[in-house]
Amino acid sequence: MLPYSLEAWFSLIARMNADLAVFVVIALLLGVFVLALTWWPRLADHKAPTSIHRRLGLAVAAGWIAAGAVFHGQYLEPMFFGAPWLMALFIAQGLLLATVAFVHPLAGTGAVTPMVWLGRGLMVYGLLGMPLLDLLLGPGWPAFRMVGMTPEAMTVFTCGWLLTRQPDWRLPLTALLPAVAGAWAGYQALALDWPIDWLVTLAAIGALLAALAGLLTRARRSN
Amino acid sequence: MNTLSPTRRAFLRQLGTLLAGAAAWPSLTLAGAAGDHATPSVPEGVDAGRGPLDAAVPGTDERIPKIGMGTYITFNVGPDPNARETLAQVLRTFFAMGGGMIDSSPMYGTAEEVLGDLLAKLEDTDGLFSATKVWTRSTSGGEQQIDDSLALWGLDTIDLMQVHNLVNWREHLATMRARRDAGEIRYIGITTSHGRHHDELERIMRDEPIDFVQLTYNIVDRSVEDRLLPLAQDRGIAVIANRPFRRGQLFDRFADHPLPGWVRRLRHRQLGAVLPQVHHCPRSRDLRHTGDFATPAHGAEHGRDVRTAARCRCAT
Numbered sequence: 155m156l157p158y159s160l161e162a163w164f165s166l167i168a169r170m171n172a173d174l175a176v177f178v179v180i181a182l183l184l185g186v187f188v189l190a191l192t193w194w195p196r197l198a199d200h201k202a203p204t205s206i207h208r209r210l211g212l213a214v215a216a217g218w219i220a221a222g223a224v225f226h227g228q229y230l231e232p233m234f235f236g237a238p239w240l241m242a243l244f245i246a247q248g249l250l251l252a253t254v255a256f257v258h259p260l261a262g263t264g265a266v267t268p269m270v271w272l273g274r275g276l277m278v279y280g281l282l283g284m285p286l287l288d289l290l291l292g293p294g295w296p297a298f299r300m301v302g303m304t305p306e307a308m309t310v311f312t313c314g315w316l317l318t319r320q321p322d323w324r325l326p327l328t329a330l331l332p333a334v335a336g337a338w339a340g341y342q343a344l345a346l347d348w349p350i351d352w353l354v355t356l357a358a359i360g361a362l363l364a365a366l367a368g369l370l371t372r373a374r375r376s377n
Numbered sequence: 378m379n380t381l382s383p384t385r386r387a388f389l390r391q392l393g394t395l396l397a398g399a400a401a402w403p404s405l406t407l408a409g410a411a412g413d414h415a416t417p418s419v420p421e422g423v424d425a426g427r428g429p430l431d432a433a434v435p436g437t438d439e440r441i442p443k444i445g446m447g448t449y450i451t452f453n454v455g456p457d458p459n460a461r462e463t464l465a466q467v468l469r470t471f472f473a474m475g476g477g478m479i480d481s482s483p484m485y486g487t488a489e490e491v492l493g494d495l496l497a498k499l500e501d502t503d504g505l506f507s508a509t510k511v512w513t514r515s516t517s518g519g520e521q522q523i524d525d526s527l528a529l530w531g532l533d534t535i536d537l538m539q540v541h542n543l544v545n546w547r548e549h550l551a552t553m554r555a556r557r558d559a560g561e562i563r564y565i566g567i568t569t570s571h572g573r574h575h576d577e578l579e580r581i582m583r584d585e586p587i588d589f590v591q592l593t594y595n596i597v598d599r600s601v602e603d604r605l606l607p608l609a610q611d612r613g614i615a616v617i618a619n620r621p622f623r624r625g626q627l628f629d630r631f632a633d634h635p636l637p638g639w640v641r642r643l644r645h646r647q648l649g650a651v652l653p654q655v656h657h658c659p660r661s662r663d664l665r666h667t668g669d670f671a672t673p674a675h676g677a678e679h680g681r682d683v684r685t686a687a688r689c690r691c692a693t
Contacts (some may be wrong), residue, residue, distance in 0.1 A: 157486050158453050165457040233453050233486035 158233050160346040161293065167304060168297035170229045177224075181217070181302030185281040185311065188213050192262065192318050193274060204259055211255025214312055217302035219248030225304055240338065244305060247331040251312075254328060260319040269317050269364060276314025276357050280307045287350055309335045310354045313361035321368025333362040429475040434564070434588065435613035441506050445478030446471055447619065452481065452488035465495045472501055480591075480617070482510040482541050483522045489529040497531050507532055508589075508617075510568060512541035516548040523556055537589055539566035543574050543581070550585060564588035570619055572600055582608050594618035596627060596652050627652055 158166075171178050191210055196202065222244025231237040254260060263270055284307050285298035292298070299307040309332050316329050336358020343351035429442040446467075454460035471479075481488050489509060496502050509526045511519040526535060538553050540546040546567060553565045566589030569578050575592075582590060582605070590609055592601050598620070609616050622628060631648055 157450055157484060157488075159450050161460065162450075162454045162457065165460065166455060169456065232490075233455055235484060235486070 156234065156342065156345045160348055162233065163346060164288075164293050164297040166229050166233065167288075167299060168293070168295075170225060170303065171296040171298065171300070174224070174303070175296075177220075178300050178303060181220070181300050182281075184213050184217070185301040188311075188315065189274075189277050189281060192277065192315060201264075202262060204261075207259035207261050208255045210315075211251055211259050214315055215248045215251035215255060217248075217308050218244050218251060218312070220302055221305050221308045222248065240305065240335075243331055243334060244308075247328075247335070250331065251328055254324050258324065260316075260324060260328070262318055263320050269368075273314040273317025276317065277311050278314075279353070280309075280311030280314060284310065291350070305335060306339050306351055306354045309339060310357045313357040316361050317364055321365060321372050323369060325365035326362060326369055329358075329362040329365045333358045429477075432615075434615050436588075442475055442477040442504070444476060445480060445506075445508075445617070446476060448479065448481040448488040448492060449485050452491045453486035454491055455487050461491060461495060464491065465498065468495055468499055468502075472499070472504065475504065477504045478506040478508055478537075478617075480508040480537075480619075481526075482512055483525065484510070484512045484541060489526060493529040493531045506536045508537035508539065508566075509535060510539045510541035511549045511553070512544055514545050516545065516552065519545065519549045519552050523552070523561070527561060534560060535562050537564045537566055538562045539568045539589065539591060541568055543567060543569060543577055546581060550587070564615075566590060566615075566617075568592070568617075568619070572598055575600065575605060579604055579608060582612060582614060587614060589615045589617060591617040591619055593620045595621050595623055597623060622649070622652060 188210055191206060222241045226237045226241035226244060230240070281301050285300060288298040289295060301307045301311045312332050313329070313336070316325060316332070319325055336355045339351050339358070340355030343349055343355070429444055431440040431442050433440050452464060454464065479492065481492055483489065496505070507530055509530070511522050513519055513522060523535075523538060526538075527533070538556070540549045540553075550565065550567075553562055556562045557565060565587050567578065567581055567585075567587055568591035569575070570591075570593050572593055578590065578592070581587065590605070592605060594601050594606075594616075595618070606616065608614075628648060631652075636648070
């Protein structure tokens with residue numbers, strides 16, 4: 155059980171969006187940038203320059219750090235005693251993604267498989283679908299969750315992005331903390347009676363399982 | 378902004394539940410309790426002059442209203458001005474109807490801050506009985522939480538300070554006694570909820586000089602009747618029952634059932650008024666009536682509740 159209501163939670167998001175309107179626009183543009191580079195044929199695959207994949211990874215990492223530091227650290231913390239732990243989780247994931255991006259960026263897949271389409275779909279949902287559903291079903295403007303600002307949108311967007319990456323050992327590693335974040339999102343969905351966020355949980359657990367399955371398949375082929 | 382229709386109803390119902398004033402006055406509606414009107418008001422049909430039921434704090438001459446108000450979730454609204462205005466109206470109605478005890482905790486996020494802000498703005502808070510808690514494993518953190526609560530509520534003295542869910546209770550009780558001696562706390566208590574830690578709670582009640590104990594007690598959760606309530610009576614410890622309607626679940630459970638005949642004969646005929654009255658029911662009294670709630674479709678669990686409710690009509 156959580157010590158805040160759905161109304162209070164949306165009120166918090168509305169206040170953050172109002173306070174940080176400029177950053178909401180920047181986050182939206184950054185999300186579009188990541189989505190476009192993931193979708194674009196020549197930039198999305200494994201033959202694309204490493205610098206592109208590095209930038210993509212850093213952009214996603216920045217979203218996790220911002221969601222942790224700003225949403226959990228600044229806005230949720232006064233209302234929820236567990237917010238510092240969530241902040242630590244999101245910042246840790248951001249640092250992990252940044253490290254991977256610097257050392258050996260996650261490259262896109264060579265083929266547009268159904269898994270890649272699923273990943274793209276989740277990215278679109280995180281970037282546009284979730285905010286629209288929030289506006290339709292929630293209390294209204296400006297209470298919507300934006301990628302790079304709020305944890306659920308960031309989680310589902312990242313899980314989608316991971317599904318578009320080449321499967322290797324770094325993929326399950328970077329999908330582990332999103333799975334934890336997704337599990338938390340599911341608990342919150344249950345506690346606040348906001349069932350559309352169970353999709354976040356499904357995406358997060360699914361991304362981790364897909365990453366592990368991809369790793370196993372690749373290992374089997376190499377043998 | 379728009380409203381969240383289904384959840385807003387639940388929100389209002391929870392506010393009404395927290396007020397729990399329905400148990401003390403006839404014709405109190407949840408909408409009235411939650412404050413749909415702009416001015417402080419006593420809901421239509423309520424005899425405010427009659428005042429609420431009250432009870433003495435054991436060992437003292439002080440009497441406080443039996444119906445109190447919790448702040449978990451409902452007062453944790455942050456700076457939202459609309460939510461604060463709604464809560465201000467709840468508080469106005471609460472005090473206008475003779476309410477007294479308000480219970481909070483540092484665990485409840487911004488609840489204490491919101492409460493303090495609203496209390497400072499209200500014209501009339503006579504009868505306020507402030508109750509809050511210490512909730513931390515750290516002893517020095519407990520000292521800090523007491524300081525914070527005094528500041529957030531805007532009070533020089535907290536009426537009741539409780540150890541929340543028995544966390545680090547030995548150290549916190551020692552701290553509270555020292556603060557009571559310094560005049561910053563009047564009563565000391567300890568809390569639990571959801572039926573947890575009853576064995577340890579019983580030991581504390583036997584061994585420690587405390588004034589209040591807070592525990593979960595409602596028509597479904599009745600395990601405290603076996604040992605804890607008799608012990609509290611023997612030791613002269615005041616009892617606060619939390620979750621009297623299981624966060625509103627009991628309203629959902631019984632909402633679609635007609636009230637049994639024996640309830641229709643009561644002065645207080647609403648479900649919110651009927652359910653808490655089992656609190657005073659001796660278990661040994663077995664009554665003949667089995668209640669109209671019970672239907673085959675609702676199975677044994679409902680049937681058990683209904684029999685319990687029926688058994689306890691003696692309390693009315």
